[in-house]
Amino acid sequence: MTAALRFDPIRLPEHCQKLRADVRAFLAEEIAAGHFTPEREGGSAELARDFAKRVAARGWIGMTWPKQYGGQERSFLERYVVTEEMRVANAPVRHFFVADRQSGPTIIRYGSEKIKADILPRIIRGEISFCIGMSEPDSGSDLFAAKTRATRTDGGWSVNGTKIWTSNANVSDYMIGLFRTSPSTKENRRHGLTSFLVDMKTPGIACNPIGQMSGQREFNEVVFDNAFIPDDHVLGEIDGAWKQATSELAYERSGPERFLETYAVLTELVRAVGPNPDIRAAEGIGRLVAQLHTLRRMSVSVAGMLAAGREPVVEAAIVKDMGTLWEQQLPHRARELAAFADPESSNHAAFDECLTFNLKIAPKLTIQGGTTEVLRGIIARGLGLR
Structure with a gap:
């Protein structure tokens, strides 16, 4: 089936600009108090x-x-503004970001009333964090090839298998995991997957670190060995989670975090070339800013579609594909443009430090949240090309 592909030219209303000023003031206070430094990544849990x-x-x-x-029943456009400002400031959002972006909305839509009443207020108070259990060692972004199995037992399910590339699983309180509860069928390979709310303190769950060039502890291998999940932690339809996963990924793939992860490099590049860059640097920075503006307009449009109750799966995939390619290439392009900047009359040392870190994290960007190859398959299907 061919999707109706469109990006409506949405403009942020005035009340969103007022909110932006409030968020910027809050972040300035946080930085001044020494709670975090925009130029540095990470920080403790x-x-x-x-x-x-x-x-x-x-x-x-x-x-x-x-x-x-x-909650406050505010708009997705208001949430977009908060996310954008947090990402530009490189704020330490990892404790709440996944829960706010997609785990909470998934629970609102598919969780029992008991689960909603227990989990959602704690997320809103900033007390608990979530990770996403989708990718597996032999399937990666091909979610429908998942083999980690949940088998019925007394009062619930016993889970065995492995999830991989699970960001921040080692410091998360809960996971929303996609597990196989029945075999797929010849007619529908997407059949047989069920979504579960997983308490990460459950016996039988182990998190093993995956080393990264950047030195960060972010990715994990999560191993399930007869981990018990109670019946009331099933989210949505048994064997039908593929219907849920596609809408969940629309939240994950379309936000400003999908093109702002290496944004600090652009800021440091502008400082490095100074107020009077040569024509080559000025033209290069102009192109980067124009590309960034285009990605932002597309991302805001998707936020508007979510606010209208639509499920822009294809549009979100396009934003993620284009956005992560852009932020992955940004450090390399910035290095080229800064090559002729005078190191004696600029912040070249700060630029070099920022560049070094972002060159190390860049390779992961087109993998996390769905590989480029899988995204292009989704886009091709949506356009009726496969």
């Missing part, structure tokens, strides 16, 4: 938890969610 509590106190976690669970 404790720092991220403390930051989440202060963001929660401003009402900026779960802000689009129903009021009955502690």
Whole structure:
């Protein structure tokens, strides 16, 4: 079936600009207090938890969610502004970001009332964090090839298998995991997958670190050995989670985080070339800014579609594909443009430090959240090309 592909030219309303000013002021206070440094990545899990509590106190976690669970029923465009400012400032959002972006909305849509009443208010207060259990060693971004099995047992399910590239699983309280509950069929290879809410403190779950060039502890291998999940932690339809996973990924793939992860390099590049760059540097920076603006307009458009209750799966895949390619190439392009900048009259040392780190994280960007190859398959199917 061919999707109706479109990016509506949405403009952020005035109240979003007021919110932007509030978020910028908050972040400036956080930086001035020494809670985080925009030029540096990472920080401890404790720092991220403390930051989440202060963001929660401003009402900026779960802000689009129903009021009955502690949310404010604000718009996706307002959430977009908060996310954008947090990412540009390189704020330590990892404790709450996945829960706010997609785990909470998934629970709102598919969780039992008991689970909603327990989990959602704690996310909103910045108390708990989530990871995503989708990719596996032999399937990667091909989610429908997942083999980690959940088998029925007394009062619930016993899970055995392995998830991989699971970001921040080692510091997460919960996972939303995609497990096989029945074999796929010849007619429908997507059949047989079920989504579960997993307490990461459950006996039988082990998180093994995966080393990264950057030195960060982010990716993990998560091994399940007869881990028990109660019946009331099933999210949605048994054997039918493929219907849920596609809409969940629309949240994951379309936000500004999909093109702003290496944004600090652009900022440092502008400082490095100074107020009077040569024609080559000026033209190169102009192109990068124009490309960034285009990606931003597309991403805002997807936020508008989500606000209207639509599921822009193909549009989100396009934003993720183009955005991660752009942010992956940005450090390399910045290095070329800064090559002739005078190191004595600029912040070349700060630029070099920033560049070194971002060159190390760049290779992962077109893998996390779905590989480029898988995304292009989704796009081709949506355009009726396969």
